[in-house]
Every structure is written in structure tokens, then in C-alpha cells.
Amino acid sequence: MAPDTFRTDSNAADRIAAELKLIERLVPVTRRTVHAGDVLYRAGQPFATIYIVNTGLCKIVQTAADGREQVTGVHFRGDWLGFDGLADARYTCEAVAMDTGDLWCVPYAALLDAAAGHPELLQLLHRAMSRQHGRDREALLALCTLGADARVADFLRAWAQALSDRGLRTDQITLRMTRAEIGNCLGLTLETVSRALSRLARGDLIRFDDGGARRDIRIPHVGALAEFVQKSAGAALAH
Amino acid sequence: MAPDTFRTDSNAADRIAAELKLIERLVPVTRRTVHAGDVLYRAGQPFATIYIVNTGLCKIVQTAADGREQVTGVHFRGDWLGFDGLADARYTCEAVAMDTGDLWCVPYAALLDAAAGHPELLQLLHRAMSRQHGRDREALLALCTLGADARVADFLRAWAQALSDRGLRTDQITLRMTRAEIGNCLGLTLETVSRALSRLARGDLIRFDDGGARRDIRIPHVGALAEFVQKSAGAALAH
DNA sequence: CGATGTGTTGACCGGGTTCAAACAATGTGG
DNA sequence: CCACATTGTTTGAACCCGGTCAACACATCG
Numbered sequence: 219m220a221p222d223t224f225r226t227d228s229n230a231a232d233r234i235a236a237e238l239k240l241i242e243r244l245v246p247v248t249r250r251t252v253h254a255g256d257v258l259y260r261a262g263q264p265f266a267t268i269y270i271v272n273t274g275l276c277k278i279v280q281t282a283a284d285g286r287e288q289v290t291g292v293h294f295r296g297d298w299l300g301f302d303g304l305a306d307a308r309y310t311c312e313a314v315a316m317d318t319g320d321l322w323c324v325p326y327a328a329l330l331d332a333a334a335g336h337p338e339l340l341q342l343l344h345r346a347m348s349r350q351h352g353r354d355r356e357a358l359l360a361l362c363t364l365g366a367d368a369r370v371a372d373f374l375r376a377w378a379q380a381l382s383d384r385g386l387r388t389d390q391i392t393l394r395m396t397r398a399e400i401g402n403c404l405g406l407t408l409e410t411v412s413r414a415l416s417r418l419a420r421g422d423l424i425r426f427d428d429g430g431a432r433r434d435i436r437i438p439h440v441g442a443l444a445e446f447v448q449k450s451a452g453a454a455l456a457h
Numbered sequence: 458m459a460p461d462t463f464r465t466d467s468n469a470a471d472r473i474a475a476e477l478k479l480i481e482r483l484v485p486v487t488r489r490t491v492h493a494g495d496v497l498y499r500a501g502q503p504f505a506t507i508y509i510v511n512t513g514l515c516k517i518v519q520t521a522a523d524g525r526e527q528v529t530g531v532h533f534r535g536d537w538l539g540f541d542g543l544a545d546a547r548y549t550c551e552a553v554a555m556d557t558g559d560l561w562c563v564p565y566a567a568l569l570d571a572a573a574g575h576p577e578l579l580q581l582l583h584r585a586m587s588r589q590h591g592r593d594r595e596a597l598l599a600l601c602t603l604g605a606d607a608r609v610a611d612f613l614r615a616w617a618q619a620l621s622d623r624g625l626r627t628d629q630i631t632l633r634m635t636r637a638e639i640g641n642c643l644g645l646t647l648e649t650v651s652r653a654l655s656r657l658a659r660g661d662l663i664r665f666d667d668g669g670a671r672r673d674i675r676i677p678h679v680g681a682l683a684e685f686v687q688k689s690a691g692a693a694l695a696h
Numbered sequence: 697c698g699a700t701g702t703g704t705t706g707a708c709c710g711g712g713t714t715c716a717a718a719c720a721a722t723g724t725g726g
Numbered sequence: 727c728c729a730c731a732t733t734g735t736t737t738g739a740a741c742c743c744g745g746t747c748a749a750c751a752c753a754t755c756g
Contacts, residue, residue: 278594280594280595280597280598282598282602282690283687284686284687284690284691284694285690285691285694286598286602286690286694288594288597288598288601288602290593290594290597290598301586301587301590302587302590302591302594303587304583304584304586304587305584305587305588305591310591310594311594330576330579334573337569340569340579344543344586345543345544347540347543347583347586347587347590348540348541348542348543348544348586349544350590351540351541351586351589351590351593352541352544352549354529354590354593354594354597355517355519355527355529355541355549355550355593356519357597358519358527358529358593358596358597358600359519359521359525359527359529361597361600361601361644362527362600362641362643362644363521363525363527363644365743365744366743366744396701396702396703397702397703397704398702402601404601405600405601405602406744406745407744407745407746408702408703409703409704409705409744409745409746409747410743410744410745412703412704412705413704413705413744415703415704416704416705429753430703430751430752430753431702431703431752431753432702432703432704432752433702433703447523448522448523451521451523451524451525452523452524455523455524455525604711604712605711605712635733635734635735636734636735636736637734645712645713646712646713646714647734647735648712648713648714648735648736648737649711649712649713651734651735651736651737652712652736652737654735655736655737669719669720669721669735670720670721670734670735671720671734671735671736672734
């Protein structure tokens with residue numbers, strides 16, 4: 219029974235650190251340093267290894283047969299990438315580094331081997347996949363139910379949450395993405411993202427600290443962002 | 458190595474049948490019959506078992522804290538439900554039967570036990586999760602990049618594909634969903650769905666066979682639907 | 697310095713929502 | 727059997743959010 223052989227700590231940062239330590243100890247990982255734009259894997263390539271983000275961040279790009287492209291997720295320290303390749307032994311999307319950083323390359327076969335003697339490892343894998351599925355569903359929900367401003371606000375809120383989960387400061391986040399990239403994540407155009415950010419700034423939900431560059435976003439109070447999302451969603455719900 | 462202990466058959470129907478047989482043989486499953494509207498599990502309930510659809514179909518409903526609801530997927534024979542509960546030992550969404558049918562209830566712990574001696578089982582689990590992740594990403598892509606008509610067309614195409622994957626006729630599908638439910642799946646209002654269906658029927662991409670009820674949809678040529686999606690997506694891509 | 701990439705803002709347009717009305721199918725009770 | 731309510735669908739008309747197109751501001755970098 220014992221479904222919590224590996225304890226879920228209330229502190230997500232501790233959980234992530236512990237997970238990484240466990241992996242490092244039990245599985246033969248190889249490191250890989252990447253820079254912004256580097257491609258970890260492409261759709262169609264044979265699947266063999268799962269990547270775990272150690273530092274930096276990566277985006278997942280899904281491409282349709284007809285050329286439509288969509289960023290389906292951004293991943294931070296402790297996130298696992300490459301699950302998509304499990305089903306057919308080929309990756310079905312593209313993983314791209316968004317900044318310099320380093321990843322751990324975990325051969326899937328080696329992971330399974332190690333997991334045979336250490337059930338905690340298997341649990342780690344399953345939980346990572348489960349969390350991913352949860353994020354996917356939340357993204358779908360946000361996309362379908364939120365207006366543009368709320369969607370951008372929710373994006374920032376989620377980003378801040380991800381940072382906070384990793385023990386980093388959450389009041390000052392620097393998106394290493396252009397407005398167009400943010401838009402692609404949210405199903406919006408770059409102009410709409412720009413306007414939404416301006417409106418959020420006007421309402422003092424966010425601030426632009428770095429003079430004219432407008433890339434560093436300060437979040438005075440994360441809770442206010444969440445409230446804003448709730449409120450604007452509630453307004454939509456009240457027919 | 459050997460990442461394909463369990464062979465992926467080119468015929469999806471065979472694959473599903475073989476998977477079910479394997480599960481049945483190696484894991485102590487219990488059956489459960491359900492009717493339309495029955496809830497398999499709710500968000501917040503302690504996680505213990507994974508469900509596999511044998512007959513009938515289920516929908517997954519994601520609910521936000523503020524009450525927004527979103528159907529994030531519809532699942533058919535051979536699909537696994539309940540992965541969302543793995544991460545925190547609690548389900549995070551709701552699974553609801555959409556028609557009478559029966560499910561296999563697989564205790565997660567028992568599955569792991571059995572998998573210890575039968576690696577194929579683990580592979581089955583992982584592939585099911587991976588396929589789910591792939592569907593999630595495809596849904597996101599469709600939602601972000603397709604207009605209303607194409608979205609509805611793609612929904613029908615995917616439904617037909619799911620049936621065909623299971624060896625069922627694909628030219629005559631009866632959606633056991635109202636327009637409102639379809640709309641909720643696609644992030645559209647019921648009126649828009651109704652109009653889209655009318656337009657598709659006008660273009661003879663679909664037909665309403667059952668007099669005035671308009672619930673049974675005939676798809677004269679599935680390929681035409683796919684073409685329509687491609688075409689209308691391509692038009693949007695060409696700036 | 698111009699050149700380029702990125703961000704902002706305005707004006708306009710269109711697809712999808714909203715609101716409303718009418719109709720069809722089904723069920724219920726008298 | 728019919729009158730009536732209920733639920734689901736269709737269609738029309740007005741509105742509005744977000745997309746599109748365009749102009750401009752402001753960085754960085756050769």
C-alpha cells in the first residue's frame with residue numbers, strides 16, 4: 219500500500235531539491251548545458267531519454283501537420299521533459315531552451331532499471347507525469363474561460379507561483395520572452411498581450427521597473443493578481 | 458534496453474484489446490457499471506484506483522476555485538482515468554460517465570505490485586499517461602489556433618478517429634452530448650456550436666440523418682473534415 | 697549614425713458572444 | 727387525447743472583445 223513512500227513536503231522547494239538528490243544518487247544522469255534557442259529534442263526523433271531541468275527554463279512547442287505552432291508549456295527547475303515520447307518511442311513535440319541553463323539527461327531505460335530496486339523512483343516519475351497532466355488541464359481551463367487580461371494575469375500569477383515553489387523571489391520576475399512568445403503561450407496576439415500588460419500596470423497589479431525596456435515585471439502583490447483573475451472570471455460566470 | 462517489450466500494433470483496435478487482456482490477466486480488477494451522469498471520482502477525494510474504460514464513455518471536468526468548469530477530455534474504451542490523483546494522492550478533477558457502460562477499477566498499488574514482476578504492465582501505464590499528455594497538448598493547439606467552425610470540425614474528426622481506432626464505424630456517430638456540452642469542450646457557446654454544425658451541414662461535410670432531432674451526425678467522408686480543418690488553419694496562417 | 701528588433705498605441709473590422717424569439721421533441725397530468 | 731411545461735436546437739440582431747493593420751517610440755548594435 220503505502221502510497222507515500224516518498225513524502226510530499228509542504229514546502230515545494232524542499233520536495234524538488236529532495237527529488238533531484240534522489241535521482242542523482244540512484245540514476246546515472248549526464249549533464250547538458252544549453253543556451254537560449256537550443257533544441258533538446260524534435261518531434262519525430264526516437265525517444266530514449268527524459269530531461270530534468272536543473273537550471274534555466276525550457277518551452278514545449280507543439281506543431282500541427284499544417285504548420286500551426288503552439289507553445290504548450292514552460293518548464294522550470296525540477297520539471298521533467300520528454301514524456302511525450304513514451305507512447306510511440308518517438309518524441310511528438312519539440313523542447314527548446316529559453317535561456318542558458320543545464321539539464322539532466324536521464325535514459326528512460328536506466329530510470330526503469332533503477333526503479334526496479336527503488337520504488338521511490340517510480341513514484342517520482344509518476345508524480346512528475348501526473349503534475350504535468352494537471353498543468354495541462356489547468357492551461358486548458360484558463361484558455362477557455364478567461365478573457366485576455368485575466369489570461370495574461372493568470373500567466374504571470376502561475377509564473378510567480380512556479381518561482382515561489384522553487385524558493386525564489388516572486389516579486390520581481392524577468393520574462394525572457396517577447397510579447398509574441400507570451401501571446402503564443404496564451405492564444406493571443408502580441409498587441410493584445412502588450413495592451414493587457416499596460417492595463418494591468420495601469421491598475422498597479424504589475425509595475426515596469428526597468429525604465430523603457432519593459433521586460434522586467436514587478437509584482438507588488440501576487441495575491442492581487444490572483445484576485446483579479448478570480449474577479450474577472452466571476453464576472454463572466456454571472457451570465 | 459528493449460523499449461518495446463509490448464509491441465505497438467499498427468492496428469490501434471488490436472493494441473487496445475491486447476492491453477485490456479493483459480491487464481485483466483495480471484491485475485486484480487473489479488468491474489463497475491455506470492450510467493449517464495454517474496461520478497467516478499471527484500476533486501479532493503483520496504486517490505487509490507485508476508479506472509480503465511471498457512464500454513461507454515466518460516468526460517473529465519476540471520473546476521477552478523472560482524467555479525469555472527471545463528470539460529478537458531472525453532474518454533473511450535481503453536482509456537485510463539485517474540492519473541491526476543497520483544501527484545498528491547488526491548484526485549484533482551472530476552470524472553463523469555456520459556452513458557451507460559462499464560469500467561475496470563485498478564487499484565494503483567495492485568498495479569504497481571503486478572508491474573514489479575511484469576515490466577510490460579509498467580510500460581502500459583506509462584504509454585497511457587503519455588498518450589493522455591499528447592491529447593492534452595493537441596487540444597491546446599486546436600483551441601489556440603482554430604476558428605469556431607474548424608474547431609467543431611476537428612472535434613468531430615477526433616471523435617471519428619477515436620471510434621475508428623477502436624474498430625467501430627466512423628461514418629455514423631451519435632454524440633450523447635448537448636450543444637452546450639460540446640461548446641464547453643471547445644471553449645465556445647452553444648449558439649456558436651449550433652451555427653458551426655449548420656454551416657458544416659450546408660457544406661455537406663456532415664449530415665443530419667434523424668429527421669428533426671439533429672443528434673445523430675453522419676460523416677460522409679471523414680477525410681473531408683480533416684481537409685477542412687487543414688484548409689481553414691492554413692488560411693489563418695497565411696497572415 | 698542609421699538599422700533592426702521589440703514594444704506601445706490607435707483605428708478599424710470581424711468573428712463570436714449575448715440577448716431574444718421561435719420551434720421541435722419529449723414528458724406529465726388532467 | 728390534448729394542454730402544458732421542459733429541455734434542446736436553431737436563427738436573427740446588436741454588441742463587443744480581440745485581431746489586423748499601421749504608425750510611432752525606444753532600445754541595442756553594427
